[in-house]
Amino acid sequence: MNSSAILGVLVVTLSLGSPQAGAADWINARDCGASGSTFETTAKTAAASKQITVATVGDFKVGQGVMVSKCNIRYTRTTMWGTGNSYENSKKPGNSVEVRGYDGSAGSWLVFVLDIAPGKREFRWTDDLGRNWHPAVPITHDWQPLSGGVEVRLNQRDWESGYVISFGARDQLVTTVEKIEGNVLTLKDAANRSVKDALVRHNDGVAIQAAIDRGIKDKRNVYLPVGHYRLARGVTVKDAAAITIEGQSAVDTLLDLSEGEGTCIHLIGGTEVTLRDFRMVGFMGFDEADRAGSLATKGASAVWGLSLKTCQAVETNGTERVLVENCHASRMSCECFQSACPGRTALEPGQFYTKAITYLRCSVTDCARNGFDECGAGVENVSILNCRIVDVGGCSWEGVSRFGKFIGNYVRNSGPVVARFGPEHRDKSFPDLGVGQHVFADNVFEGNVSYAGRVGGAAIRSNGGTAQVIVRNNLFINFNSSGVDASNPSASRYLPSSNTTIVGNIFDLTCVGQEPVRRTAVEVSSNDAIVADNQIYIRGKCDPMVTGIMLHEPALNMNVHDNLIRNCGVGIATDRARSRVGEVVDSRTFLRADGWPRGLPLDPLRPWLCAGWGLAWVKGSKPAVTSTIESFDSETFRFKLREPHPMKVGDLFEVIVPALNWNMHDNTVTGCQRPVVLDSHGSDTCYFRNNLVERGGAADAKRAIEVRGQFRLIENQVVGFDEKRDNPRAKP
Numbered sequence: 001m002n003s004s005a006i007l008g009v010l011v012v013t014l015s016l017g018s019p020q021a022g023a024a025d026w027i028n029a030r031d032c033g034a035s036g037s038t039f040e041t042t043a044k045t046a047a048a049s050k051q052i053t054v055a056t057v058g059d060f061k062v063g064q065g066v067m068v069s070k071c072n073i074r075y076t077r078t079t080m081w082g083t084g085n086s087y088e089n090s091k092k093p094g095n096s097v098e099v100r101g102y103d104g105s106a107g108s109w110l111v112f113v114l115d116i117a118p119g120k121r122e123f124r125w126t127d128d129l130g131r132n133w134h135p136a137v138p139i140t141h142d143w144q145p146l147s148g149g150v151e152v153r154l155n156q157r158d159w160e161s162g163y164v165i166s167f168g169a170r171d172q173l174v175t176t177v178e179k180i181e182g183n184v185l186t187l188k189d190a191a192n193r194s195v196k197d198a199l200v201r202h203n204d205g206v207a208i209q210a211a212i213d214r215g216i217k218d219k220r221n222v223y224l225p226v227g228h229y230r231l232a233r234g235v236t237v238k239d240a241a242a243i244t245i246e247g248q249s250a251v252d253t254l255l256d257l258s259e260g261e262g263t264c265i266h267l268i269g270g271t272e273v274t275l276r277d278f279r280m281v282g283f284m285g286f287d288e289a290d291r292a293g294s295l296a297t298k299g300a301s302a303v304w305g306l307s308l309k310t311c312q313a314v315e316t317n318g319t320e321r322v323l324v325e326n327c328h329a330s331r332m333s334c335e336c337f338q339s340a341c342p343g344r345t346a347l348e349p350g351q352f353y354t355k356a357i358t359y360l361r362c363s364v365t366d367c368a369r370n371g372f373d374e375c376g377a378g379v380e381n382v383s384i385l386n387c388r389i390v391d392v393g394g395c396s397w398e399g400v401s402r403f404g405k406f407i408g409n410y411v412r413n414s415g416p417v418v419a420r421f422g423p424e425h426r427d428k429s430f431p432d433l434g435v436g437q438h439v440f441a442d443n444v445f446e447g448n449v450s451y452a453g454r455v456g457g458a459a460i461r462s463n464g465g466t467a468q469v470i471v472r473n474n475l476f477i478n479f480n481s482s483g484v485d486a487s488n489p490s491a492s493r494y495l496p497s498s499n500t501t502i503v504g505n506i507f508d509l510t511c512v513g514q515e516p517v518r519r520t521a522v523e524v525s526s527n528d529a530i531v532a533d534n535q536i537y538i539r540g541k542c543d544p545m546v547t548g549i550m551l552h553e554p555a556l557n558m559n560v561h562d563n564l565i566r567n568c569g570v571g572i573a574t575d576r577a578r579s580r581v582g583e584v585v586d587s588r589t590f591l592r593a594d595g596w597p598r599g600l601p602l603d604p605l606r607p608w609l610c611a612g613w614g615l616a617w618v619k620g621s622k623p624a625v626t627s628t629i630e631s632f633d634s635e636t637f638r639f640k641l642r643e644p645h646p647m648k649v650g651d652l653f654e655v656i657v658p659a660l661n662w663n664m665h666d667n668t669v670t671g672c673q674r675p676v677v678l679d680s681h682g683s684d685t686c687y688f689r690n691n692l693v694e695r696g697g698a699a700d701a702k703r704a705i706e707v708r709g710q711f712r713l714i715e716n717q718v719v720g721f722d723e724k725r726d727n728p729r730a731k732p
Contacts, residue, residue, distance in 0.1 A: 019223040019246065026223045027215050033063050033207035036227020040201045045071040045191040050178075052185050054200055062180055065203035067232050067259055068173040071191035073102050076111075076168030079308075081300035083118050083162035093165065096157045102169035103149030104193070108259070110148055111168045111308050117298035118162030123154070129291035129305040164300040166308050172259070174203060174232040201259065204229040209236065216240045224278075226252040234263040234312075240270040240319075247277040250326045255280045258331070263312040267319040269352045274323045275314060282311030284333035284368040289393025289451075292333045292368035306334040306369050313337055313364075316379075318352035328363040335373035335394070336364045339401075343378035345433075356381040363387060369394035371414065374401040377435040383407070389414045394451065404438040411443065411459065415451040419462040419469050436466025436497075443474045448514065449481035456517055458485035462526070463597075465495030471502045476521075478512040483521045486529055488555075488597050496603045497526035503533050509546050509568075510539040518545050521568075525552035525598045530559045537566040542673055542698050544569035552598040553577040553680045554613070554657045560664045567697070571669035574662075574680040574709070577655035578618070587644035588630075591637055600655050604634035614656030616681070617645070626656070654681065662686040671696030675704050682709035688716065695720030 019026040030036065039058040045068065046052075052068065060066065080093040102110070106127070113130065114123045116139075124136040127147050137144065139159055143151040150169055171193070179186035185200075208224070212235055215222045221244040234257065237243065245265070247253030255264045255278055264280045267273050284292055292306040313329035316322050316339040329336045341353045357379065364371035364387070371392045372384055379401040385408055389396045392414035397406055399419050406417055419438040445459045459481060462469040469486065476483050486500040507521040521536040536548040548565035551558060554577045565571045579599030583591040592600050603609055608631075615627045630642045660683040668691070669675040675693045678686075688711050693704045704721040705713065 019221075019248075026221045027211050027218075029204075029208050029211040029222060029224045029229075032211040032214065033061070033065075034204040034211070034224070034227070034229060035059060035061075035064060035202045035207075036204065036225060036229050037202050038228045040199060043068065043185075043198045043200045044196050045194060045198050047192055047194045048190050050187045050190045052187065052191065052198065052200070054183050054185055057180060057183060057185075060177055060180065060185065060200075060202070062177050065174070065176050065206040065232070066185075066187070067201045067203045067230065068175070068187075068191065069108055069199040069259075070104055070171050070195045071193045071198045072171060072173035073104065073193055074170050074172075075099050075102070076170060078165065078167040081164045081303055083300055096155050097165055097167070098153040098155070099150065099167055099169075100143070101149045101151045102171070104171040106148035108172055109168060109170050109261075109309070110150075111166065112146055112150065112152075113295060113297070113303070113308070114152065114165040115297045115299050116159050116163045116165075119160055120162075121159060123165075126295075129308065130295040131291060162299040164297045164303050166303070168309070172232070176206065202230050203232045205231040205233055205235055205260070212237055212243075212245065215243050215245075221246065224248065224253050228254045228256060230256045230259065231264060232260040234260070234266050236266045236268060237273055237319075238268045238270065240267075240273055242272040244274040244276065246274075247279075250277040250279060250328060253278055257281065257311045258283045261310060263310075263315045264329075265314050267314070267316045267322060269317070270319050272321040273319050274325070275327055276323075276325045278327045280313045280327065280329040280332075282313075282330070282332040282367075284309070284311065285331045285366045286368065286391040286393050288333075289368045292393065310334045315339070316354060316357060317341055318354055320352055320355045322354065322357040323360065324358070324362060325360045326362065328365075330364070330366045332364075332367045333369060335370040335375070335398075336367050336392075337362070337371065338373045338375060339379045339382065340375035341378045342376065343433075344380070346378065354379045356383075358383045358385065359387055360385050361387065363389070364392055364396075365390045367392050367394075370398055371395070372397040372399075374399060374404075377401060384409060391450075399436065399438055402433060402435050402437055404436075406438065406440045407442055409443045410446070412446040413448060413450050416449055416457055416459055416461045417443075418460075419466040420464045434465075434467050436462065436464075437468040438462070438466070439470045439472075440474060441470065441472045444477065445474065445479060445483075446477045448479065448517075455514075456481060458482035458520075458523065460484045461487065462500055463487045463497055466497045467499045469497075469500045471500070471505065473504045474506075476505070476507045476509065479507065479509050480511045480514050480517060480519065482519045482523065483507045483509070485520075485523045486526045487523070488526050488601060495605065496601050498528045500524070500526055500529045502529070502531045505534045507534065507536040508539065509536065509543070511543065511545075516543065516545045518547075520547040520550050522548070523550045523552070524558060525555050527556045529555065529557070531563065532559070532561050534563045536563065536568065538568060540567070542567045542569065542671055544673055546570075547573060548669070548672070549573070550575060551662065553660065554601065554655045555660075556657070557661045558663070560662075561666045563667045565667065565669045565672065567671040569673050570677055571672040571675040571693075572664065572667065573674075573677040574682070576680045579653060579655065581647050581649055581651040581653075584647050584649060585638060587646065588641045589638050590647055592639065593650075600639070600653075602637055603632075607632045607634040610639075612658060614658075615641075616654040616656055618652040618654060656681045657683055659683055659685045664688045665690045668692045668694070670694040671698050673698050673701050674706065675701065677706045678711050679706065679708045682711045684710060684712075686711045687714065688712065689714035690716065692717045692719070693721075694718075
């Protein structure tokens with residue numbers, strides 16, 4: 001068979017299953033009324049009238065959806081949070097809050113946040129999601145002015161307890177065309193405001209929803225030709241047995257949510273859904289990451305701008321198998337590609353859980369918050385493959401799932417890739433199944449980590465109860481942030497992390513064209529870690545802002561070997577574990593203060609672990625008296641000492657572990673100002689052996705190996721350090 005014949009067979013094979021090859025199997029959204037049109041025109045509206053007079057009818061048709069600006073004043077949901085509650089516990093305020101008066105002068109969609117600090121009978125407020133707060137004013141229980149003509153009335157309530165209140169004001173009419181006579185459109189719904197310059201656009205959401213509903217019912221797929229499909233609200237794919245929704249072109253088939261709200265495509269339940277070849281755009285970009293983040297409110301915690309003004313690309317809730325291929329999203333305020341569902345052992349009758357999601361050749365660019373995200377540990381087998389993530393203000397991927405894979409992706413100027421387990425995601429299966437089992441492999445990270453517009457942090461992080469994490473064969477290019485951080489959490493509500501392998505990565509931490517920040521290639525404070533066969537270096541002269549490998553006590557069982565570290569400020573370093581007393585119960589019993597991730601661990605699954613550990617109480621700047629832990633109560637988080645010790649809240653102590661089991665061997669460290677700094681308590685099972693420490697170009701390096709703790713130094717080769725006074729513990 002000649003080559004042309006082979007090519008012909010290949011083309012036929014690849015075209016099978018496409019909309020063109022089997023039109024009877026596909027529903028064209030245009031046949032359901034979708035316009036795919038960018039046409040827009042101005043119109044005159046009259047309050048209480050369904051008729052509007054447009055400048056030009058253009059391609060509007062009877063039955064099509066439209067969005068008409070400026071003519072329909074309405075208010076989005078009013079939500080209230082109490083002191084200490086997170087956004088998951090928000091509630092409706094009932095008759096406590098009344099709103100009126102928006103005149104549309106400040107735009108099509110304005111969000112107000114009122115902040116009432118505990119103990120106050122006054123509120124401050126913002127209309128730009130926390131960038132600017134207006135001064136506090138007393139609560140009068142009468143109508144009080146805000147901006148854009150809006151007035152709010154706070155009726156009788158215990159406002160002194162502390163609250164945050166949010167609501168939105170919009171001027172958009174979302175409706176359908178029922179009749180066209182000349183330049184007069186008769187709409188299904190009436191405007192409530194008379195204006196001369198309303199803007200009329202297509203709303204293709206209703207037509208696309210009709211096509212999807214028909215496809216689910218008839219077991220057919222849905223096809224969207226090239227076009228610009230404006231959405232006032234997203235569309236829903238509910239309980240689909242098996243459906244493919246496909247655009248003709250990932251460049252020119254656009255789902256535009258920039259004037260709408262919600263999620264472009266929301267998957268709920270069902271067995272299998274494939275989304276392919278779309279471009280999706282929202283209304284909030286990377287430069288507004290602060291507005292989408294957690295607002296600095298006094299009356300409640302965890303109030304997020306992304307939940308007050310929301311747009312997303314794809315959300316999955318419990319659909320069993322999902323493929324999102326060649327879909328590209330930008331300017332999303334909320335988690336761009338998001339999934340959530342209950343865990344496999346926590347299902348109620350009629351519920352589904354997601355068994356597999358694959359994102360293939362997708363991209364997230366210029367977005368305010370997370371690129372990819374799971375909001376529940378019930379999601380399994382999330383695979384993010386060969387995707388591009390650039391200028392994302394939140395996490396590139398926040399993986400709160402099981403058995404996740406982040407492979408072959410390119411990330412630049414975006415937030416961290418995180419394997420994380422939060423307390424809100426626990427279910428009874430955790431001790432057996434765990435969570436956060438992730439593989440990060442073959443990715444390229446360039447530039448820096450930017451979270452909410454701030455540079456810093458690590459590109460890959462595992463924390464908060466994650467276990468079985470592999471970080472391998474990744475490239476970090478001209479990186480002005482930290483690389484990998486395998487850490488333990490800081491708060492009692494989280495569980496410790498463990499079982500991490502960091503191997504075969506190349507960290508080029510050369511800062512190019514930016515102000516350099518302090519950064520570390522590999523940082524480990526979780527148990528059971530291997531750090532091996534990595535290259536960590538700076539091109540050119542040594543950078544004092546860079547640390548190669550940092551190990552934190554009291555992490556147990558670490559093996560660090562065969563790493564090549566060059567031209568860093570610090571090559572290999574260790575650090576002590578410190579905590580403070582948070583509450584004193586009696587002379588032998590205390591609770592550890594939260595906020596100390598590298599201190600005394602809180603492990604409710606293994607409460608016996610820290611029995612016999614020592615505490616060195618710090619007076620001034622140095623450890624003084626020591627105590628020994630007798631027990632840890634996993635229910636109350638109380639530690640009990642063997643002997644009484646005078647304690648008070650805030651007392652600082654260091655943690656001494658009898659057997660850390662650290663083995664640092666066969667590493668090469670060259671050209672570093674401080675090649676090796678072993679500044680921790682250590683233990684009889686801490687070894688530093690068979691390493692090569694060479695001065696290289698670091699002429700100002702004073703000591704090859706600094707030791708302040710219990711470490712066994714065996715058969716290390718130290719080259720270029722001839723000053724005996726500078727190497728009191730190193731073997732020449």
